[in-house]
Amino acid sequence: MERHLLLTMGGDGGESWNLRFVAGFFRRKAALRLTLFYVVPDAYASGPGEVILSDVQMRHGLEQLAGARRWAVEHGFVPEYVETHAVPRQFGVVRDIVEEAHRGLYDAVVSGRRYLGWLEQTYTTSVSRGLLGEEIAFPLWVCHQPEPDLSDVLLCVDGSGENLRMADHVGFMLAAPGAEDHTVTLLHCREPGNGGGQHVGVGADDAPLSGEEAIAAAREAVLANGVDESRVRVLVLRARDRADKAETILRVAEQDRFAVVAVGRRTALPDTLMRRMFGRSVSERLHDRVNRFSLWVSK
Structure with missing residues (x-):
């Protein structure tokens, strides 16, 4: 296709x-x-x-x-x-x-x-x-300005329905003929004290997902497109809040030289006092700071 x-x-x-x-x-x-x-x-x-x-x-x-x-x-x-x-x-x-x-x-x-x-x-x-x-x-x-030797994708996992749609998109694009050398790293940023069994997001059916469930669901969405499981790995790191998550993603993307950072973007809060109090989304922070890699966003 x-x-x-x-x-x-x-x-x-x-x-x-x-x-x-x-x-x-x-x-x-x-x-x-x-x-x-x-x-x-x-x-x-x-x-x-x-x-x-x-x-x-x-x-x-x-x-x-x-x-x-x-x-x-x-x-x-x-x-x-x-x-x-x-x-x-x-x-x-x-x-x-x-x-x-x-x-x-x-x-x-x-x-x-x-x-x-x-x-x-x-x-x-x-x-x-x-x-x-x-x-x-x-x-x-x-x-952004591409580096031709970069090929791998960093897929940020948060358990949301938007994130699962992005996981499916990444799998679909990397299942294309000629993309066999591209790998996918599922990055889950876990807040300190948040074990794998605690809820971290909402899945496609609006049911809460734990960290381990979110990773498993994203992995399955990628593999369902025909991507070989040997091309998918998992990375779990600690991050305190949205700002720290964005910094963690940027650090990993830079040091491991990913071609793409892929995220699901939840519906943003309107520009109100609540929005200003809780700050920008991770995708907005990445958009502002992204450098040397492309940003893929799904809603």
Whole structure:
């Protein structure tokens, strides 16, 4: 079964980090279908449902996509499996990406750091953070400058339904032909004094899971996709709170040189006094501090 990825493209063509990450992470490209998606930023509406876009603006967008497609084919992707799609901005870049992702039923949306930097300069906002805040039904990959020799995945386990969906996604992607050399480490951060029998999260059926149950459920979700059990290992470490968990994840990712850190993101609290008291989620902290690896997030 092919894996279909939606890559958000900016003004850098084949230099985009998301495209370079996908090309380096997947050694064989035959099972990958790419849609290179460009939101042309300077469209405007002349009336309800009408969007005006000049020929020059659209031509520039198509040129960027053509350059990215050419780079992808030169680096091993099947020409028939690399599609391009340029659209005028209608609801805002983030919402336009979300609409396309839901409409196309992609296996993941893949954003690159250079694209995000360009958008931040243009719209004074972060698209990746905007996507994290959206109600999305697809995994999100935030890619940074890739190191071609990195290949392994650090899957953070907390027992939540979102985490189990990410475990299933990791297993599905790593069961692709040519991904046999990629390993998965299940990292569970346990609070001091919290033994394996105490509840740490909520599973897909809303039943509380203990630490050992959460690890077992995530492992089963990965293996169910066809990943060999020899490629999966478990690491349990102590962490006091969200901030300490994020620091622990970053430390492990850096010292063991993982290509990907994968997390499940629970629905965030609104920006209220409660949110400010309890702080940001682990995925938000990782997003702010991530370096040298890509962040995979599932809701």
